[in-house]
Amino acid sequence: EVRLVESGGGLVQPGGSLRLSCVVSDFTFSSHWMTWVRQAAGKGLEWVANIKGDGSEKYSADSVKGRFTISRDNAKNSLYLQMNSLRVEDTGVYYCATNGLPWAFDIWGQGTMVTVSS
Amino acid sequence: QSALTQPPSVSGSPGQSVTISCTGTSSDVGSYNRVSWYQQPPGTAPKLIIYEVSNRPSGVPDRFSGSKSGITASLTISGLQAEDEADYYCKSFTTGSTSYVFGTGTKVTVL
Numbered sequence: 001e002v003r004l005v006e007s008g009g010g011l012v013q014p015g016g017s018l019r020l021s022c023v024v025s026d027f028t029f030s031s032h033w034m035t036w037v038r039q040a041a042g043k044g045l046e047w048v049a050n051i052k053g054d055g056s057e058k059y060s061a062d063s064v065k066g067r068f069t070i071s072r073d074n075a076k077n078s079l080y081l082q083m084n085s086l087r088v089e090d091t092g093v094y095y096c097a098t099n100g101l102p103w104a105f106d107i108w109g110q111g112t113m114v115t116v117s118s
Numbered sequence: 119q120s121a122l123t124q125p126p127s128v129s130g131s132p133g134q135s136v137t138i139s140c141t142g143t144s145s146d147v148g149s150y151n152r153v154s155w156y157q158q159p160p161g162t163a164p165k166l167i168i169y170e171v172s173n174r175p176s177g178v179p180d181r182f183s184g185s186k187s188g189i190t191a192s193l194t195i196s197g198l199q200a201e202d203e204a205d206y207y208c209k210s211f212t213t214g215s216t217s218y219v220f221g222t223g224t225k226v227t228v229l
Binding site: 035037044045046047050059061062095101102103104105106107108109110111 | 217218223
């Protein structure tokens, strides 16, 4: 059974940095795009960034461009999100998800909470 | 990139059918059959229930069905059950500076 486990969330002051990690098990990790999605409390889902299986292509939402960087380590079956210059509006639950089906996020992690507050 | 438009809420009695609309633009829903739907019960992670407009992943009941016409995609839940009570989100691939855009979300209530 495919399993995704996120970590790295926490409380950080505005302007600070955090690095989220997502470890994926029982999945042909290097063959698939991976994605980060976030959700503010009581709000909807927002796509954040995605990365191709070999890491050669990356895309991110306008709201995080220039501040967040997605990366991966296929040897460790791990996905990362480096978040810099954090803002209060970046607060929320961050999910990683596999892109195992065409244009869809088929398996999700349980999420990790990021709180940006002074 | 603006979110796709969904009704805030829909409701129905057990056994009835409900349909959720998802309206986009010619840059997303209207251009690609790359629409998917996600179910999110309270306090849980989203779950994929429809991909590529009308395909169901393994294990998803055939009570869930999807379709698309022009810039509007739709999710229909037939034979509504209490366990279907959740938030539902559509998502589409999009051109421009971003890759994907989600819908605003719809809360389904089983009366």
